[in-house]
Amino acid sequence: MILSGVRPAAMLAVAGAAAAAIAQPAAQPAAGPSDEQACEFRYTEITLNALSGPASREVSEDELAWARQQEERKARGEPCALPEDTAAAFREATALNAAFEAGTRLALSPQTTGERLICAAVWNRWNYAVESAPGEELRQTLRRELSAAYAADREAFWRKRAGKASKRADDRAEAEEKADDLYAAYANGEERGADRLMEWLAICR
Template identity: 40%
Template sequence: MYKLLSVVTAVAVFGSTVSAVNAQSADAPAHNAAFELWTTSGASPQTLSEMLTCSAVWERWNSSLLERSDRKFTDALRKELSSGNAKKRKIYWERVARREMDEDDDSAYFDEQRSTAEEYANKLTTAYRDQTDKGMQNLMEWLAICK
């Protein structure tokens, strides 16, 4: 997760586009734009922790979508941000993380990494739901990197 965070930080060169996306908004175009912005970063999960974070973030995003009563919002999202895709991506990253583990790796290590990833995903989701500064941008950033 930490390697990815440094790459993500380095990507913050997008200037005014990021500023426009920063506004916390419930509208789908803002979410789509933020997601699109980060799909061009070239970053991708490299470590077990990052892969487990991807799985956890997609799971939280799906839960967030299912809690919404605004059908217009969910219908206007990019296909990549749909509930159906979120379920697939969560499973995909969980499987990739499991394959990353070697036979001689300690399962306690995997569980520890998963716990850390879940904690981080919870923080991202809380910031998104509370509409904190950059909450939506940070969540869309992770979803785009974990596409």
């Protein structure tokens, strides 16, 4: 049975680890990035994608113009500056990336059918969050593992891994409720809401 009030670190088994280790509190992600760090991340992301590698995305003229402005600022010894109208989205995306990275260091993986169903449901909620985000700034700054396409792929993967249980109403109900709680905590800006959601996504990657 899935206990909705238990943190992922206490719910999911660590492969080859003793049960006592599972109950250890999850590692806390580092403090959120500064505006300058988020700005540098965006500049690097645009610059690398502009090189048109095999996994690159299309970079807009506005993005290229902004990147050139940052090069000019650096030449003058000025710090990188985020566009005022998109700064919040870049800060959020960079913080989410950091929280996801912290979650990967937990070295946890789903072990039960119930946990696999939670994984599928959590990726479903995250797919919605990314697709419904206003503008492109958040989507462009998120790491690949937090993209909508990756979320859809992972949801299908975990539903398949859950097998017949994914079609049983009772089994799915608890997983859906857990995912709803995690998403609501994130969407409502609750303390550590984003961290807990990223933690689960990292565990279910």
